[in-house]
Amino acid sequence: MRALVLCVLLAPALSACRYNFVPLIPPQIEPELPARVTQATLTRDGETLRLQAQVDGRFEPGYLSVAWFNGSAPIGTDSVYLDAAQRRAAFSLRAPEKGAYRAVLSFGGTVLRQVELYEVEP
Structure with a gap:
């Protein structure tokens, strides 16, 4: 008899239909995405290589730097100050010869993207 009374009293606490956490609806999380290059193109205009880039996301003002390569040989660097x-x-580099160019x-010291323009076999 005691066991039956005990089961009846504990039944509501042991039922499967109850919420397991509080609050019932958790708050919405707003992610903070780091700086990223969303658009980047490397094209040739006559004897000049042109690089266009756009940085999106949240970032502190600073310099976007580019390092130019022909194959594995470094051929130049440049930077532009960006803020909100x-x-x-936009970057440009004089390159009269065809090559396997990379930018x-x-x-902020973190590599974000590499763009390539292969006019010859690398």
């Missing part, structure tokens, strides 16, 4: 109002950058973009 100026998120686009490595970095922001």
Whole structure:
């Protein structure tokens, strides 16, 4: 008899239909994405290589740097200061010969993107 009374009293606490956490609806999480290059193009215009890039995401103002390579040989560097109002950058490099060109973009010491233009076999 005691066991039956005990089971009846504990039944509501042991039922499977109850919430397991509080609050019932968790708060919405807003992710903070790091700086990233969303658009980058490397094209040739006559004897000049042109690189266009756009940085999106949340970032502190700083320099977007580019390191130019022909194959594995470094051929130049450049940088542009970016902030919340100026998120686009344009770079150019004189390169009269066809080659296997790469441009490595970095922001704050972190490499963000590499763009390539292969006019010959690398």
